[in-house]
Amino acid sequence: MISFNQQNISQKILAFSVHKKALSLLSTKEINNYMKKNFKKDRFYYNPDFLASASGRSIRILSEYYGPLDRIKKNKISDTIVFFGSARIKSKDQATKDLENAKDQNDSSILKRLQMDLKMSRYYEEARILAKKFTQWSKNIESQNQHYVICSGGGPGIMEAANRGAAEAEGSNIGLTISLPFEVSGNKWISENLNMKFHYFFMRKFWFVYLAKAIIVWPGGFGTLDELMEVLTLIQTEKIKKRLPIVLYGKEFWENVVNWDYLVEIGTISKQDLDLFYFTDDIDETFNYVKNFIEENQLIGPNF
Numbered sequence: 001m002i003s004f005n006q007q008n009i010s011q012k013i014l015a016f017s018v019h020k021k022a023l024s025l026l027s028t029k030e031i032n033n034y035m036k037k038n039f040k041k042d043r044f045y046y047n048p049d050f051l052a053s054a055s056g057r058s059i060r061i062l063s064e065y066y067g068p069l070d071r072i073k074k075n076k077i078s079d080t081i082v083f084f085g086s087a088r089i090k091s092k093d094q095a096t097k098d099l100e101n102a103k104d105q106n107d108s109s110i111l112k113r114l115q116m117d118l119k120m121s122r123y124y125e126e127a128r129i130l131a132k133k134f135t136q137w138s139k140n141i142e143s144q145n146q147h148y149v150i151c152s153g154g155g156p157g158i159m160e161a162a163n164r165g166a167a168e169a170e171g172s173n174i175g176l177t178i179s180l181p182f183e184v185s186g187n188k189w190i191s192e193n194l195n196m197k198f199h200y201f202f203m204r205k206f207w208f209v210y211l212a213k214a215i216i217v218w219p220g221g222f223g224t225l226d227e228l229m230e231v232l233t234l235i236q237t238e239k240i241k242k243r244l245p246i247v248l249y250g251k252e253f254w255e256n257v258v259n260w261d262y263l264v265e266i267g268t269i270s271k272q273d274l275d276l277f278y279f280t281d282d283i284d285e286t287f288n289y290v291k292n293f294i295e296e297n298q299l300i301g302p303n304f
């Protein structure tokens with residue numbers, strides 16, 4: 001519990017600001033006005049030890065619902081286009097530089113890895129171009145709200161490429177970042193006030209899907225596969241009420257990673273389940289498929 005008995009006003013406000021993230025339901029003005037009148041009053045919702053405890057878990061979960069909801073409403077965002085993909089895929093410039101710097105490297109496994117990084121960098125560049133293309137299209141839609149805003153996990157790799165492309169088109173874009181022990185979270189291209197950091201994966205996933213009107217899934221690892229399979233399950237079980245255009249970008253990758261026909265053959269999925277997604281290797285084909293799907297199905301508003 002914070003004690004304010006021996007602090008001056010500026011110290012009290014500074015001490016409180018460290019903990020005000022836990023009070024995302026209140027505006028800064030409301031918090032400051034309240035604190036000026038109630039410096040000596042103890043409250044559980046000011047207590048960081050309680051908020052971080054097992055007993056405070058439900059409050060933390062709710063804050064990861066209402067906090068993003070407040071940001072989204074303030075920015076008048078109605079719909080998103082979500083990019084999933086690997087955090088490890090580099091830009092072409094970075095991959096080229098890393099390979100050149102290792103030209104005297106004697107370890108063939110390292111050189112092979114860097115050569116693969118350069119090959120895979122095409123997906124970074126294509127994600128960047130596609131995000132820019134979607135943003136330019138969405139900016140021309142006449143509306144008081146922002147429709148089809150690019151949304152990513154906010155990290156490096158494909159996520160950075162998505163935010164970067166949208167930023168280069170001078171459009172708003174969202175980064176749903178998460179606290180991880182071994183990866184950087186929050187790239188520099190995310191729009192101001194739309195970098196929203198989560199602790200709980202399931203709350204982050206909720207916000208990925210709730211406003212999504214299309215999902216582009218690029219090559220990735222465990223996280224990307226998890227996100228894709230969960231969305232497909234939600235659609236298959238009709239927990240998501242609206243059909244979403246889901247593009248699996250990179251035929252070579254997806255055909256090697258998942259044997260979709262074998263799943264049909266052994267009966268663990270139905271043949272019609274293959275219609276839930278669309279394979280492509282082309283930026284324009286992806287853009288046209290998603291745009292036409294959105295317009296034909298009049299996709300707008302929440303998905304649940």
